[in-house]
Amino acid sequence: TEGLRFDSVSKEYGHGKRTMQALDDVTITVPDGSFTTLLGPSGCGKSTLLRMAAGLEQPTAGTVSVGGESPAALARSGRLGVSFQDASLLPWRSVERNVALPLERRRDKSHTAKRIAELLDLVGLEQFAGARPYELSGGMQQRVSIARALAADPDLLLLDEPFGALDEFTRLRLNLELQRIWEGKRFTTLLVTHSITEAVILSTQIVVLSPRPGRIAETIDVDLPWP
């Protein structure tokens, strides 16, 4: 497949005289198996790009595709994983039943329990399977949200400031955890952040958006010469 592609994408919000251009002729390729980060100041159009990749919003002009398919088709087929800043867990469900959500549409349930146990182990929450979200810290809730995003073995993982609400210590620890998880599976990932540190730790490619809304300043291949 050909990864996630934004081709000459423009987006205008509003009507009549009150329109604003959030994206102006943006072209980005997120290669298969890459960890690509969208980096830029607030208001430069990062979340708009991510919502388009999730099929939640349409461009005004241009196209968005994932392996040649529309994002909406990918989402419908359950091969899209999404985690946003507010972990958006269902408060009345236990941790394991939140993680199970993407698996519930599957007809074959035989491996579900094993899969959930693996995912909770992956994010270090195996002791909290039966807990409710409100019993967990913010960092733990984000880990549940990431486990849920990974549950269906997505072709594409979209992360919008998943650690934005956390203190620097927790954030750095979760960055390193996410890096370890990604290195195990290499699922195609698009992360939105305004943290340069986060981008440098995690990415194989960094797309820097310009403070002038909706334009790409630079695309950087991260290939640090570490042993």
Ligand code: ADP
């Ligand atoms: P970022 O994620 O980089 O902070 P956004 O994609 O959220 O940027 O927003 C880009 C621009 O589009 C901003 O000026 C924002 O105010 C505007 N915008 C975003 N979403 C909407 C919306 N639903 N309606 C109107 N304007 C919006």
Ligand code: ADP
């Ligand atoms: P199930 O799929 O097993 O019904 P749900 O998580 O969908 O599980 O619902 C579990 C319970 O939570 C149900 O009794 C439902 O009525 C209740 N519920 C559904 N939506 C909400 C909500 N927004 N807030 C609180 N409880 C809800």
